[in-house]
Amino acid sequence: FFFSSRRRHTRCSGVSWARRCVQETDNELSSEYQTIVSELESKEEHYRQIEEERRREAEIERAWAEQKAKFERNRKQQIQAADYILQAFRNFKIASKAKKPKKPKKNK
Secondary structure: OOOOOOOOOOOOOOOOHHHHHHHHHHHHHHHHHHHHHHHHHHHHHHHHHHHHHHHHHHHHHHHHHHHHHHHHHHHHHHHHHHHHHHHHHHHHHHHHOOOOOOOOOOOO
């Protein structure tokens, strides 16, 4: 028989060296995994904040557009009302300038 004189990992030497190697590797991977997960969570939170800001900006833009449209409608209504009043005033002036029928004179 041939026996290997090569040493195994010093940290993993002993009866259950394979189990300990796997456990240490799992612990290292677990800590790396936790680091990656925490980085991803922080990035997700950052993206959520960006999306929230975009949503708020969109709401502000919509509200601004609604106020502008409302202002324009009110302005058009005011102009129409002013035109109506002006036309009524012109019609009144024309009617007052028209010759009125003469009243008959009373005989004494």
